Amino acid sequence: MFRTALRNVLAHKARLLMTVLAVMLGVAFVSGTLVFTDTFGTAYKNQSAKSFDHVSVAIEPDGGQGPAEEGDKGATRLDDALVREAAAVPGAESALGSVEGFTALAGKDGKLVGGNWGSRGTNYYPDARGHDPRWAFVRGRAPAGADEVALDSRTAERTGYRVGDSVRLSTNGSVTKAEVAGVFDTDDGNVLAGGSLVLFDNTTALRVLGDGAYDEIDVKAAPGTSQSALLHSVRDVLPEDTEARTGAALSAEQDRMIERQTGSTSQVLLVFAGIALFVGIFIIANTFTMLVAQRTRELALLRAVGASRRQVTRSVLTEAFLIGLVAAVAGGVLGIGVAVLLQTLLKAGGAGLPEGPLVLAPRTVLVSLLIGVGVTMTAAWLPGRRAAKIPPVAAMNSVHAAPTVRGLVVRNTLGSVVVALGTVLLFTDDNYVVSAGAGVVMVGVIILTPLLSRPFVAAAEPLLRLFGVAGRLARLNAVRNPRRTASTASALMIGLTLITAMTVVATSTSGAIDRMAADSLKADYTVSMANYEPLAPQVHKTVAALPEVTASSPVRTAYGEVGGAPNRLSGIDPKSFGSLVHLDLDSGSLRDLRGDAVLLDRDTAKERGLRAGDRVTVKFDDDGGRAHLRVAGVYRPNDLLNGVYVPTSVVDPHLSEIADEKVLVRVRGGASATAEDTLVKALGSNPALKIQDKEAISGEIGGAIDMLLKMLYGLLAMAVLIAVLGVVNTLAMSVFERRHEIGMLRAIGLDRAKVKRMVRLESVVISLFGAVLGVGLGLFLGWIAGGAVGEEVPTYRMDVPVSRLLVFLASAAVVGVLAALWPARGAARLNPLQAIKAE
Template sequence: MFRTALRNVFAHKARLLMTVLAVMLGVAFVSGTLVFTNTITDAYQKSSAKGFDHVDVAVRAEGREDTGDTLAEQPELTQALLKKAEGVNGARSAIGVVSGFTALADKDGDLVGNGFQSQGGNYWGTHDPRYPVTEGRAPHGENEVLLDSETARRTGYHVGDTVRMSVDGPVLSPRVTGIFTTDDGNVAAGGSLVLFDTPTAQHLLGKPGTYDEIDVEAAAGTSQRELRAALGKALPADAVETTTGRQLADDQAEAIAASMSGLKQGLLVFAGIALFVGTFIIANTFTMLVAQRTRELALLRAVGASRRQVTRSVLIEAFVVGLAAALSGLLLGIGIGAGLRALIGTFGASVPDGPLVVTAGTVGAALAVGVVVTMLAAWLPGRRAAKIPPVAAMNSLHAKATTKSLVVRNTLGSLLAGAGVAAVLYATTLSGSEGRAPMGFGAVLLVLGVFVLTPLLSRPLIAASAPVLRIFGMSGKLARQNSVRNPRRTAATASALMIGLTLITGLTVISGSLQGAIDRMAASSISADYVVSMANGGPLSPEVAKELAAADGVTALSPLRNAPARINGETEYVTGVDGADIGRLTAPTMDGGSFRVEGTRIVVDDDMAKDQGWKVGSRFTAAFEDGARKTLTVAGVYQGNEMVRGIMVDNATLTPHLDDVSDMQVMVSTSGGASEKTKDRLEKALGDNPGISVQDKQDISDSIAQIFTLMLNMLYGLLAMAVIVAVLGVVNTLAMSVFERAQEIGMLRAIGLDRRGIKRMVRLESLVIALFGGVLGIGLGVFFGWAAGELFSSSLPTYELALPWARMALFLLLAGLVGVLAALWPARRAARLNMLTAIKSE
């Protein structure tokens, strides 16, 4: 039986190749994902570990804690504390670290990096071990900086060039005095790093005379633990916390692995989809080839082979196919991993140098996935073939499914689909986070139910294409009959496309509906023409509001300032606004009272009012940063959202009690309204500052929705893998169909159907099957998109279902194109059959 199984594998090389390809692509995606993420993670972890080579113990300030009704002061790392750390027994040296957002403009005036990766810091001196200077010299004073070598290479800056930058508002124009190298992960990812001398960095980054961290290097013979213990005794325990360099490296490695896990899981999900689709194709392939060998298997049964031996021979064949696919898929996956790493550079990012990482886990996963998936897919056809009585099998080439089996299948499919619909509908009645699990469970049940029911659904849906197929005469009629002749085979082929289109249609519906909801929210919440903020979302200098107020055409303006306050024993954040203008810049819906902010009169969003038990006229006491207490009165309650929410108090009341005055953003209205000309005028008023973002309402909506757009574009790319596997499945199915209908095709040729008619028949059959899968996928996708939207609607009142008709029509057109392309080779093969040889075939 073992030799028989091996002979069957190599007897049909074309069939073997098609089956191997279906598994190989799924395995390649899994192994490529693992190679890529492991390589990137390893490179970043090693690069990060190098960054801690000079750090044996890091000293950081303890976080601010609530104490009573006032806010405790944030401990500071002063120069005196640095000297004390440096003088501890076992310490060799100590470096004070200062860092913060620093926007650097390229030669075109655009921001280098993407906001959060644009950093600035301090250069400790000529012997700073963190940043070796390879060209030029160290900076001195506010008009000199060092630039990292990667940023210098990307922007074309050289020693002696003048650059434009900003830290929190004003534009600076220092000169580059030197170039340094660094292992900083932000730089490797495409960001920038600018270094000032220490006094300048402390002044510009808002930390005069203090540090963010003190890095202590141990003397020879002193371990990191010993140095940490000595520092713990010498430094005030209530003001600082100490961490060894080894622990910092481990924490950083863990953080990098955690950040990469999301990417890895996302890619593996699509690898799973490709394998899921491939499973249908493998099962379909083995079902057909077992059916073609029914007499052969029956003869084996007749000469003494048991059912178990017949099933085992099919599984041996599947094992050989799966092993070949797994090995080839692993090699292809290693190439995919290397290609993805190289591809990162085309998106403006770079990765630290490091070897391609192929772990034993990756090899094991590839082999396990390829072999196990193939054997599981082949088990049911093999078991079904073994149960056919030998006499019945030798009398009929194709054993038809019994009425009982069809009834059981349809009943099971109906139960699964019904349970799935019920679970999804139940999930829509729950809040967002509570409904995710039941909706995901229901979606899986519904997809499985529809897959099981697909043979039943194929007849009425394909019958609906009859009027169109009549246009093509006899070829169209035969194509329709061939499509419904074997519903199970048609269903398995169409399901490959159905799954991919379900996913992409559902996500397109959700993305489009969310974009519309965000647009409506921005339009209903913000009356201002522009919102000005830092590119990284950080604090904005109060000078920006003053510069905007002096700009031509500005009619109303309000800085928004966030500050903590103790209210009813809890720390809440209040937002300071310009009481005179805020009513002209925002337009939230009021639940009660008026939008009036002046003196001690405030407005609050509906959620906070409900949590605190406030209503219009309620009074409460707030303790600010400096310990001062104010009694505030609720003048109005408004409906909050992601753009406008929280407690709003007049800046004239809040600002005198702030330790450090800075703005989150500035809202601006202009006489001419929002236009490119007005936006350019405001940007020029701010000195074309690279660190400041000027956005109108559409820009705000687009920036919020950007994550959905990016995700959708990634999914379109990743879906290509499932589509390729689906195309192979259609090709495989049609090739098998042509093989088993060789005699029939020969007869059609003999009675007058020419080669062109044969080609048209096969192509139309493929087109009908593909469109059938497309219709099912788009229908399921719309349902899931609607259901998922119901979860959002509870927290996003402006959400409304928006069906992307144009894109859905495009998806259906692409499904048809898949069917046409997949039929090219099988149609050509069918047309080239020798009619006499085909008629004599069994």
């Protein structure tokens, strides 16, 4: 039976090609993901290990104190005196202090370089020889005063800055100028990810970044001293509220963090690889079903000469094993190319990655083989079992050819039950159960596709009639074997269902954000720090003094207890707040928000049992002071406006340091390029400040959603490509199966052009059937998912992106035409006489 299976594989190489490609692509996705994440993780670990080369022991503030507490970097006083003490302990060769913080660097266009979170600054700490071992200069030298800085080489290349150029930067809200003294190379992860790194001389860095204290002190062991021995010595000089750890411990912690990050990336990619493989199952099952049907008499003869049912099934599974093995090996090799392609695309997109060799772990090889062989054999098991159950005499007479009515009834009943069960799960409150319900509904629809194919093809009949005989034949061919048509269409349906559902949710969410910004803000602009740290109160004073500004208010954050429970409080200017925001009030009035008043969101008011006119006690965290306030009103919160609002006159006396979260601004004539330019210049063209109108606020969130959607499109493209291969495979094998019939049609006058048109129309019908199912099911699942989003975003409503959906359907029709090129050409080139003679 093994020799028989091997002979069948070799005899049907062309017909099995698409199956091999489908499995190969799925396996390549999996192996490429594993190779990429292993390579990425190993390179970062090696880079991390390099960054700890000069660190034998690190002294840090202990457990969340000192620098870990925002704005409290000097609490544990990691200062120069402690650096000298650490350098003098037995076994220490040297010690250096490290300080780091947000540093906004302006490009030549005046805009922030490096992004909101990736713009950092740090210190150059010279050792006894005048060198800092952390930085390798490629041009120029280290900064030597407050008017000099050094830039990392990636930032210098990106911005065009050279040694001697003047740059503008900001660390604490004020803008300063400095000269570029040098350019250095670094493996810093933020820089590799597109951020910027600025070096200050040590004195300047302590002043502008560290409030006079270091974030960390790194001690290097002398030759012959172990890290553990040095750690023991360093602990003798540690002040209170500090801790010391070995470089090995820090490196191990970094490795664990990298593993978690790469593990999360790997899981996401593997989910989409699983979707691609799931789509491949339909192609494999279709292929083996058709191959088995074409070899029915051969299998019947084997049964007649003594082969058992189990042997016939094993023969089919052996074929699947051989095909899966070839596809798995090819997919594993192709996966290396996929990993290289992923690296290239990410680098081209500006995401810097550390350099390192490709890592092909034994796990990757094993997983590729197991998946390739396992998926193929799983998909081939049912066709093999079905073939083995056919009685030899019935097979020889081809009684088995059409699926029985009973079989279709059972399938349709099962599909209906599964869809009903999934629908019930969709309307539960648990998001995980809803997700499972979406999967169950999709499986149920896949089961029901044979039932759904007939009415769809019937609905398409008027259009097919326009193509004459070719159209009528295409319709008959599409409904001849509902299971085959359904299986082919289901592969395409899966990808389009997910794409449609995600597009609907993303489009609707973006619209909800736009509406939220438009409905909630009357202000034309918001001013905030680019890294979302507090603003200096001088910003509001500067803005309020501009003649173009008609109203402005700071939003000043404080923390405390409202009615005995923890709450964040926002201090605002009560005189102008009402003209800057639009609040949907349940009770009370914004006019009453003055003096000792407080405005509560609905959730807080409900939890505390408060209404407009009630009195409530507020306790402030900073000084423990209390204020007895009157509830001016209760409003409905959203993502832009929420929490508790009080006049700044109430919160200011209880704050240890006055700083604003943001400033709301309204200008005469509304938002315009001129008004924005006025604000930018008034604030010193500060790269650390972010000035946004309502459109920019929406765009910031919507841009992230759009980028995520494009990434998901790219990941699902593999599943769609495999589905296209399925259409090609089904048509090619169907043409081979119908070669006798096609020969007869050619013999009675159907020319080659009409034969091609017949196959193309059949392909388009199958592709559009899958697309219509996918788009319809995607709309339904998008509506369900939108219900969960709507609970969090009050302005959410389902927006159907009609233009994109039409593009999806048009693309499916194009896919049908392209997929039919090879099968149609093969059908048209059949020799009528030889085809008629074919058994």
